[in-house]
Amino acid sequence: MTTHIVPPPAVNARSVLLPYLLGLAAAMLFIQAAIALTGGEVGLLAGTLTAAAAAGVAAWMVLSRRKLLRIRFGFAVAHAIAFAAVTTSFNAHAVLRAVSLGSSGGEGAVAQELLATPWFGATLLMSAAWGLGLLIHLTGSVLGRGWED
Secondary structure, X not given: OOOOOOOOOOOOHHHHHHHHHHHHHHHHHHHHHHHHHOOOOOOHHHHHHHHHHHHHHHHHHHHOHHHHHXXXXXXXXXXXXXXXXXXHHHHHHHHHHHHHHHHHHHHHXXXXXXXXXXXXXXXXXXXXXXXXXXXXXXXXXXXXXXXXX
């Protein structure tokens, strides 16, 4: 009796992850535009829209689970894309806001805006906490040689 092991069909990482990346980038552009158009404050609207984006990411990962499991480092790359898209959008918005305030109100206004408002949580705290989680995930992925099943 001859037994042949048939490898699982290959999954094109680009066809799975590129639409995800583009969709998430578009969502973050929308969120940052909504924040800018409503006065530039991080508040209930920003939190609600970001939570909706997070729910979308979670739903996409569940729906794409089988494909991601057949891509080496698939979940880790998807996690890194989400981290980069979300934190970069908030940090870039904060930088533009700081430059704008700095040109009109000086360094004190910039420090006040970045350290004493919800922008602090949306930039520094979110980046640090999520970055730690991503580092742990990447460490686990490396130890698992890129496979998470």
